[in-house]
Amino acid sequence: MLIYLLRRLLLAILVIVSVSVVTFFVARVIPSDPAALYAGQRPTSDQIAAARERLELDQPLYNQYFRFVRDILKGDLGTSYKTKHAILADIKTFLPATLELVIASTLMAIIIGIPVGVLAGAKHGGWLDQTTRILSIAGVSFPTFWLALVLQLFFFGTLHRLFPLSSRISNNVALFNSFPAVTGFYLIDTLLAGNFIAWRDAVWHIILPTLTLATYPISLTLRMTRAAMVETLSEKYITAARAQGLPERDILFRYALKNAIVPTLTVLGLSFAYSLTGAFLVEVIFSWPGLGKYVTDAIFNVDFPVIVAVTLIVTLFFVSINLFVDIIQAFLDPRVVLR
Amino acid sequence: MSLLEVRDLSISFSTSHGLFRAVNGVNLTIERGEIFGLVGETGCGKTVTGLALMGLISSTGRVTASRLSLDGLNLLSTRNWQNVRGRRISMIFQDPAACLNPTFTIGQQLSHVIRYHFHLDSAATHHRAVELLNDVGLSDAAHTLRTYPHQLSGGMQQRVMIALALASGAELLIADEPTTALDVTIQSQILRLLKSLRDKHTLTIILITHDLGVVAHTCDRVAVLYAGSVAETSSTVDLFRNPKHPYTQGLLGAMPRHGTRGKPLLAIEGSLPSGINPSVGCPFAARCPLVMKICRTDNPTLTPTENAHAIACHLY
Amino acid sequence: MKVFTRWFGFRFAPDSIPAHLRRDPLAVVSSLIIMIMILSAIFAPLLTSRAAEGLGEPNPSEKLAPPSAAHIFGADHLGRDLYARVLFGGRTALGMGFLIVFGAVLIGAPLGAIAGYFGGWLDEVIMRVTDVALAFPPLLLAIAIASALGPNLTNAAIAIALTWWPWYTRIVRAQALALRERPFIEAAHVIGVGNFTIIARHILPNVLSPVIVQATLDLGSAILTAAALSFLGLGVQPPTPDWGQMVSTGRIYFPQRWWYVTFPGTAIFIATMAFNLLGDSVQDANK
Numbered sequence: 001m002l003i004y005l006l007r008r009l010l011l012a013i014l015v016i017v018s019v020s021v022v023t024f025f026v027a028r029v030i031p032s033d034p035a036a037l038y039a040g041q042r043p044t045s046d047q048i049a050a051a052r053e054r055l056e057l058d059q060p061l062y063n064q065y066f067r068f069v070r071d072i073l074k075g076d077l078g079t080s081y082k083t084k085h086a087i088l089a090d091i092k093t094f095l096p097a098t099l100e101l102v103i104a105s106t107l108m109a110i111i112i113g114i115p116v117g118v119l120a121g122a123k124h125g126g127w128l129d130q131t132t133r134i135l136s137i138a139g140v141s142f143p144t145f146w147l148a149l150v151l152q153l154f155f156f157g158t159l160h161r162l163f164p165l166s167s168r169i170s171n172n173v174a175l176f177n178s179f180p181a182v183t184g185f186y187l188i189d190t191l192l193a194g195n196f197i198a199w200r201d202a203v204w205h206i207i208l209p210t211l212t213l214a215t216y217p218i219s220l221t222l223r224m225t226r227a228a229m230v231e232t233l234s235e236k237y238i239t240a241a242r243a244q245g246l247p248e249r250d251i252l253f254r255y256a257l258k259n260a261i262v263p264t265l266t267v268l269g270l271s272f273a274y275s276l277t278g279a280f281l282v283e284v285i286f287s288w289p290g291l292g293k294y295v296t297d298a299i300f301n302v303d304f305p306v307i308v309a310v311t312l313i314v315t316l317f318f319v320s321i322n323l324f325v326d327i328i329q330a331f332l333d334p335r336v337v338l339r
Numbered sequence: 340m341s342l343l344e345v346r347d348l349s350i351s352f353s354t355s356h357g358l359f360r361a362v363n364g365v366n367l368t369i370e371r372g373e374i375f376g377l378v379g380e381t382g383c384g385k386t387v388t389g390l391a392l393m394g395l396i397s398s399t400g401r402v403t404a405s406r407l408s409l410d411g412l413n414l415l416s417t418r419n420w421q422n423v424r425g426r427r428i429s430m431i432f433q434d435p436a437a438c439l440n441p442t443f444t445i446g447q448q449l450s451h452v453i454r455y456h457f458h459l460d461s462a463a464t465h466h467r468a469v470e471l472l473n474d475v476g477l478s479d480a481a482h483t484l485r486t487y488p489h490q491l492s493g494g495m496q497q498r499v500m501i502a503l504a505l506a507s508g509a510e511l512l513i514a515d516e517p518t519t520a521l522d523v524t525i526q527s528q529i530l531r532l533l534k535s536l537r538d539k540h541t542l543t544i545i546l547i548t549h550d551l552g553v554v555a556h557t558c559d560r561v562a563v564l565y566a567g568s569v570a571e572t573s574s575t576v577d578l579f580r581n582p583k584h585p586y587t588q589g590l591l592g593a594m595p596r597h598g599t600r601g602k603p604l605l606a607i608e609g610s611l612p613s614g615i616n617p618s619v620g621c622p623f624a625a626r627c628p629l630v631m632k633i634c635r636t637d638n639p640t641l642t643p644t645e646n647a648h649a650i651a652c653h654l655y
Numbered sequence: 656m657k658v659f660t661r662w663f664g665f666r667f668a669p670d671s672i673p674a675h676l677r678r679d680p681l682a683v684v685s686s687l688i689i690m691i692m693i694l695s696a697i698f699a700p701l702l703t704s705r706a707a708e709g710l711g712e713p714n715p716s717e718k719l720a721p722p723s724a725a726h727i728f729g730a731d732h733l734g735r736d737l738y739a740r741v742l743f744g745g746r747t748a749l750g751m752g753f754l755i756v757f758g759a760v761l762i763g764a765p766l767g768a769i770a771g772y773f774g775g776w777l778d779e780v781i782m783r784v785t786d787v788a789l790a791f792p793p794l795l796l797a798i799a800i801a802s803a804l805g806p807n808l809t810n811a812a813i814a815i816a817l818t819w820w821p822w823y824t825r826i827v828r829a830q831a832l833a834l835r836e837r838p839f840i841e842a843a844h845v846i847g848v849g850n851f852t853i854i855a856r857h858i859l860p861n862v863l864s865p866v867i868v869q870a871t872l873d874l875g876s877a878i879l880t881a882a883a884l885s886f887l888g889l890g891v892q893p894p895t896p897d898w899g900q901m902v903s904t905g906r907i908y909f910p911q912r913w914w915y916v917t918f919p920g921t922a923i924f925i926a927t928m929a930f931n932l933l934g935d936s937v938q939d940a941n942k
Contacts, residue, residue: 244503
């Protein structure tokens with residue numbers, strides 16, 4: 001068990017290091033000149049030279065990289081070329097918004113995808129299986145950004161402005177019913193403050209983005225659970241459990257699901273991580289002030305320190321989630337460790 | 340009254356190639372407290388017969404019979420199999436490693452079955468689980484309860500399977516090739532365990548096997564199955580001393596034993612007929628060395644002779 | 656975005672697939688859609704009288720015209736016929752999808768063949784690199800690469816291909832491992848054929864058919880990912896017609912001018928769905 005976890009941890013560290021190397025060098029070996037960007041609009045050659053020295057771009061590349069790593073380890077993710085803000089502070093304000101969205105949609109994937117997947121797998125070939133097959137294939141085929149627009153058109157246009165189209169909270173609520181930022185998750189902060197008007201408003205705002213973002217993970221989780229259930233239910237230990245007289249409900253949701261959930265968890269972990277980047281598209285459309293908005297603005301301004309920092313942060317999440325999933329799996333199925 | 344009576348049991352499956360007849364009119368009578376052998380080649384319908392007795396034939400299969408009764412309970416009209424499975428009849432299978440749920444400990448699996456059937460509190464459940472493991476010859480029960488299936492040897496896994504089958508309080512145990520996947524030494528241990536369970540707990544056992552050696556050592560009575568029908572049934576002693584059906588004679592001839600060293604083993608020519616388009620007449624006709632004209636047109640019925648010996652063959 | 660078609664593992668029995676697929680109505684429908692898409696991309700100029708607009712020539716007098724007999728999908732902000740734009744956009748989408756999977760196979764397949772054929776430490780190194788590459792957040796990495804290389808069609812395709820190749824490495828490695836034990840490979844080895852000749856002449860051609868099938872099925876996800884990059888402004892640049900970029904531009908006029916995003920968006924959806932449906936059926940047939 002310990003060796004297994006160490007191996008996983010080692011791989012995770014390897015991934016983070018290689019991502020830092022790749023993104024760093026990709027960002028430095030680009031055609032455009034970071035110094036010129038840093039120096040602002042229409043810089044003189046002196047200003048550019050000054051910026052180059054300040055950014056230490058005249059140093060050898062490997063030196064720059066070690067400086068970069070040293071800064072990160074000190075908790076300094078650099079400053080934005082464009083706004084000159086400290087990137088870490090920016091990320092602290094933007095990250096909770098993205099996480100709130102991603103966690104909400106992953107919860108939806110668990111709540112809807114797993115039970116429906118179990119039932120579809122239990123009667124595979126049945127009507128539920130057939131319908132969910134088409135629906136979930138459609139679900140993974142929707143371009144996120146277009147699905148967002150369709151939902152906006154439907155809920156805003158057709159259903160008479162049922163849900164708001166953008167941002168995390170209404171302006172007037174933010175003004176007159178403000179609440180302190182504790183966790184950065186509005187749904188939690190509003191509850192902590194006992195501010196139910198703001199909570200309701202935040203819920204109202206998060207519904208459409210979550211629905212958009214959740215479509216892919218719900219479909220994926222459903223299909224994976226279903227496939228794993230079909231396979232598990234054909235196992236001999238299921239027949240044996242029936243022969244021992246256990247009721248079908250226990251067999252499905254206890255005996256089979258615990259086995260089927262092991263591969264499903266991998267997919268859930270992956271889709272959580274994918275949603276972090278999928279959220280970028282959703283955030284752009286719903287003007288959701290999260291990492292996605294932050295990074296797309298940075299892309300537009302060719303603001304490399306921001307792009308590199310966000311890539312690193314997301315990778316960190318990506319890797320930790322995979323690690324977390326590996327650990328849960330090892331607890332669910334003791335044989336995982338042996339593989 | 341016999342414990343189990345099976346009359347004209349037929350089982351067929353609809354497949355993409357047509358209707359597959361796995362079992363054709365099987366008759367069995369099982370007495371309380373006996374070990375009854377069900378012998379035949381792979382594909383002769385032994386396992387399917389066992390599954391049918393548990394109501395575990397999948398939805399593509401169709402089970403018909405004129406009588407299927409367990410201690411007076413009509414299994415044909417059973418709607419609620421939950422009251423039969425485990426509680427009255429239990430079943431163990433060939434490959435114990437695949438039959439134990441890999442993600443639960445032995446203790447979790449045992450106590451789940453015990454608690455579902457007997458509604459005991461956790462202390463009593465634990466006590467019963469230890470008792471069951473001791474019954475099947477696993478002495479270090481406290482440790483075994485904490486292990487996962489993959490940490491046990493094949494023989495221990497099969498013992499655990501037997502404990503699980505007994506945990507629900509069944510009076511009839513269907514053991515489907517319980518020793519085939521095990522080493523020879525372990526095989527005989529498991530067979531001895533089955534015998535002792537029959538003696539101590541008045542368990543009735545249907546032992547499904549392809550191995551006549553297992554039958555000779557373990558069973559009181561035996562039925563030889565061929566292509567989904569009973570070819571011959573009698574007491575084990577009688578069958579080995581006086582095999583009548585040409586198929587049984589062939590099987591015994593193909594079995595190595597004392598005193599036959601140096602003589603060639605006989606093999607039965609040909610292979611099992613297809614269950615999809617069975618020919619008319621005796622299913623064994625095509626392979627039978629003593630085939631007669633009538634065998635190709637009429638299917639013989641199981642006819643009793645002396646000593647509770649019955650044969651389905653036109654020769655008798 | 657491509658986990659979906661990937662996840663169920665890969666076992667191949669190519670002979671049995673067509674027969675199974677014919678029995679699956681969804682497979683027939685999706686193959687038909689794919690065929691129509693390919694044909695309409697090839698013959699796009701013959702299918703519209705406004706080919707020039709489709710390729711980008713503005714038509715200011717009909718700015719944002721709603722759908723009508725003249726413009727069945729309406730017109731965009733430069734007055735170009737959206738039907739023509741979507742039609743020509745199909746060329747871009749399929750072309751990009753092809754470029755992506757081709758690039759990924761080009762990187763991934765030889766690595767997989769080498770890993771599977773040689774085994775040992777080389778296999779270990781290649782597979783660990785693959786593990787690491789798979790643990791990268793793909794869309795984000797593609798965003799970073801594409802923004803560094805500069806936004807255009809080829810760079811976007813390269814960026815995505817750089818995040819995709821490990822999947823093909825895994826497939827090819829598994830196949831090569833099995834092939835290595837086959838008599839004709841051993842025979843070639845015994846008569847002194849060089850290792851790389853064996854890989855090029857015997858291993859790669861034999862693993863190609865499952866790889867091509869898988870790559871075809873991945874076209875859907877490729878189109879979807881490419882559209883996402885274009886939507887973010889990191890892919891195809893105007894005036895080249897591209898579905899993702901059309902939705903991106905049309906968004907400004909949404910929801911009043913709903914047609915601008917609806918038709919290109921639907922095109923992405925249908926294209927992706929057709930490939931994913933076919934992929935799902937192939938997986939079913941494989942079981």
